[in-house]
Amino acid sequence: MTIQEPATARPAGRPRSEKAEKAIIDATLDLIGEGTGLVELSIEAIASRAGVGKTTIYRRWSNKEDLVADALATLQAPLPRLAGVSVRDDLIVLLDSMRSEAGQVRTRCVMNIAFSESDRYPRLMERFVDIAVEPRRQAMREVIRRGIASGELRPDIEVEMSMAILSGAMIWHHKWGPADGLPADLAERIVDHLLPGLAA
CATH class of the missing domain: 1.10.357.10 (Tetracycline Repressor, domain 2)
Structure with missing residues (x-):
């Protein structure tokens, strides 16, 4: 009979990747909000502000436009619930x-x-x-x-x-x-x- 090892519990808190993603999004919005235009905005600057490496960003977004689009989308409130009555x-x-x-x-x-x-x-x-x-x-x-x-x-x-x-x-x-x-x-x-x- 094979004795199975007990499953390892996941550590509490959000996964590290989610924290990194939030830091990248926040850094992107902060830089734009401070007046950095899209031409001047760089992956290097975002990575530096977010405290991550450029590869961490490129692992999630293939280019700057997709990253900025996702960052802007987070500023939109969730769709409101509709009662459907009238x-x-x-x-x-x-x-x-x-x-x-x-x-x-x-x-x-x-x-x-x-x-x-x-x-x-x-x-x-x-x-x-x-x-x-x-x-x-x-x-x-x-x-x-x-x-x-x-x-x-x-x-x-x-x-x-x-x-x-x-x-x-x-x-x-x-x-x-x-x-x-x-x-x-x-x-x-x-x-x-x-x-x-x-x-x-």
Whole structure:
């Protein structure tokens, strides 16, 4: 009979690789937030700030654009939970999450710096859209489609156009709204202003 060795318990705490990954992400965001443009941002500088070797970074990300995209994605709040009771309520929740993210100064600063050079780094924008933007679009798309199916919304509306109008109104206020912050009821006002044109 073979006696099996007892399984070795995993040490408490987060795995070392997860700590390193967080340090790399934080270092990337800190450097961009301090004004380092994407052209000047280097893997060497990120590794130095994070206290890791360059190989630790390249083990996880094959290039700088993918690393920056993943770092930017961490600034996005998780998708909000939708009650699914009414189209109005769910659209307000989705738009209000956009308002909340726009109100964070560090997030806005980092995004502005990163995307000011997005033409030079198309892979960055493409990856960021895939991992951070498209899930939010899909959530709004599903809410609108559900509203059409339930009869809350007109069957002839263009789903993508409706999304552009709703999101665009929030983006406009984010860009050109008051300097002291967006009003707490902005999402509700946008939805209530535009929904009559979409309602059945």
